[in-house]
Amino acid sequence: MREQLELLRELADLQHVTLQVLPFSTGTHASMGTSFTILRLHSNGKRTVYVEDLTSADHLGRPHHLDTYTRVYDRLRMAALGLNESQSVLTQVIDELGTGR
Known part of the structure; x- marks a missing residue:
């Protein structure tokens, strides 16, 4: 896990x-x-949502799919830590994994 982080x-x-x-x-x-x-x-600006689970995968391109998933994505970004805080958390966890805590 340390190498992945x-x-x-x-x-x-x-x-x-x-x-x-x-x-x-x-x-x-x-x-x-x-x-x-x-x-x-980038070539034509078209967007699609790719979803994947244990047994299937699909591309969703209808406007209501794009709107819903874009809204969820934006909310996740707002709830997540900022860039510097995220880097700090990564560094902290990497350090903790190195010390075996």
Whole structure:
């Protein structure tokens, strides 16, 4: 796990990457139990939502899907720690894993 977190910390330093930590203390949120990716094609600006679970995957492109998932994404970003705080949490957990605490 330590190596995975170190890689995330390295990736967070890249200019085109934004990494924010959503702490457990935030509690429940609209994305509990599901993951999704909002994709936008630069060539034509089209957007789609990619959802994946244990037994299936799908692309959702209807406006109500895009609006709903974009709203959830925005709420997750607002609830997450800021960039500096997120980096600090990563560093703290990496350090704790190194000391075996």
